[in-house]
Amino acid sequence: MASQIFNFGAGPAMLPQPVMERIQKEFLNFNDMGVGLIEISHRSKQFGEVLEKAKALFRELSGVPDNYKILFLHGGARMQFSALPLNLLARKQPRRAYYYETGNFSKLAFKDAQRYGDVRVLSSSVSTDFDRIPDFNLDELDEDASYVHLTSNNTIYGTRWNSFPDTGDVPLITDQTSDILSRQMDYSKFGMVYAGLQKNLGPSGMAIVVIREDLLGHAIPTTPVLMDYSVCAKDNSLTNTTNTFAIYTTMLVLEWLKEQGGVAAIEQRNNEKAGLIYELIDRTPFYSSVAQPAHRSMMNVTFTLPSEEMTDKFLKEAGAAGLYALKGHRNLGGVRASIYNPMPKEGVLSLTSFMEEFERKNG
Numbered sequence: 001m002a003s004q005i006f007n008f009g010a011g012p013a014m015l016p017q018p019v020m021e022r023i024q025k026e027f028l029n030f031n032d033m034g035v036g037l038i039e040i041s042h043r044s045k046q047f048g049e050v051l052e053k054a055k056a057l058f059r060e061l062s063g064v065p066d067n068y069k070i071l072f073l074h075g076g077a078r079m080q081f082s083a084l085p086l087n088l089l090a091r092k093q094p095r096r097a098y099y100y101e102t103g104n105f106s107k108l109a110f111k112d113a114q115r116y117g118d119v120r121v122l123s124s125s126v127s128t129d130f131d132r133i134p135d136f137n138l139d140e141l142d143e144d145a146s147y148v149h150l151t152s153n154n155t156i157y158g159t160r161w162n163s164f165p166d167t168g169d170v171p172l173i174t175d176q177t178s179d180i181l182s183r184q185m186d187y188s189k190f191g192m193v194y195a196g197l198q199k200n201l202g203p204s205g206m207a208i209v210v211i212r213e214d215l216l217g218h219a220i221p222t223t224p225v226l227m228d229y230s231v232c233a234k235d236n237s238l239t240n241t242t243n244t245f246a247i248y249t250t251m252l253v254l255e256w257l258k259e260q261g262g263v264a265a266i267e268q269r270n271n272e273k274a275g276l277i278y279e280l281i282d283r284t285p286f287y288s289s290v291a292q293p294a295h296r297s298m299m300n301v302t303f304t305l306p307s308e309e310m311t312d313k314f315l316k317e318a319g320a321a322g323l324y325a326l327k328g329h330r331n332l333g334g335v336r337a338s339i340y341n342p343m344p345k346e347g348v349l350s351l352t353s354f355m356e357e358f359e360r361k362n363g
């Protein structure tokens with residue numbers, strides 16, 4: 001094993017070292033109770049404080065306005081691909097929604113929603129293999145649509161939206177699973193934001209949903225109770241036994257983020273980190289960027305090498321040098337470095353020195 005490991009996995013992804021250590025320290029004895037947090041009731045006073053703190057920290061760090069509810073739901077981001085149309089499509093007749101198609105997850109979200117109504121693609125970058133964000137194409141948007149959906153950061157292709165379409169009175173919904181709290185955003189522009197926890201916030205299997213209050217109360221009657229956002233909001237995310245460990249971990253990650261100086265400070269660090277890799281890629285034809293420069297993600301940096309054999313060699317040697325999980329998504333191949341909030345700059349510097357050395361030996 002290499003002396004120090006850096007985990008570039010896309011998700012579940014690395015968490016901040018101090019958070020992991022704190023969990024380890026408190027695991028058997030939470031708050032001097034003599035028992036672990038995962039052993040106590042989700043309705044206990046002690047867990048209630050954890051939940052309220054997680055919500056308050058999220059609100060403070062994101063700047064999300066007061067007329068939005070913050071919910072924790074089961075089933076990760078993918079469950080919201082169905083919960084979203086079930087909750088919002090029937091707001092207006094004829095149950096119409098528009099999706100931007102910018103990669104794998106946006107396609108899945110579209111496909112899942114199609115089961116429930118008249119769901120259309122507003123614009124797509126499929127013809128250029130998702131190497132960019134497409135035109136807004138707002139001319140085609142019907143003002144009576146129930147919502148518009150987009151994926152703010154495309155985890156597999158390594159692209160992101162730098163500015164968002166103004167959809168007027170039609171609520172804009174964003175899947176921010178791979179870039180939530182990694183950059184500053186004006187939440188008042190969105191009707192709803194959701195994210196699986198496992199990339200920037202905590203463990204897998206749960207999602208955070210931030211929804212404007214006036215969008216609650218329109219669920220299709222057959223919506224499963226545990227997927228109904230109004231029920232979840234009324235019960236403060238405690239309709240059934242929630243994943244207390246995931247919410248506790250998220251609270252600790254949010255505390256850590258606040259200590260780092262909050263979203264503005266982490267955004268600057270994220271830009272620096274990604275910039276180091278993109279600069280290297282742009283300096284040499286040995287590495288080629290997958291994403292168009294104007295649409296590059298600061299969270300998932302994707303690139304290719306001259307051949308598949310060379311890619312395999314790169315991944316093997318990187319692994320041996322302690323640089324883990326750099327293999328691109330199975331749909332795309334190549335290399336992907338996921339560098340979410342917790343990835344320290346030293347991890348990125350290890351990667352760029354490895355890349356330089358690898359090119360020197362093999363280029």
Ligand SMILES: *Cc1c(COP(=O)(O)O)cnc(C)c1O
Pocket residue numbers: 011075076077078079105151153154155175176177178196197205206
């Ligand atoms: C990882 C990811 C998902 C899937 O998340 P699950 O929690 O596994 O359902 C959805 N959307 C985006 C943008 C992602 O990066």
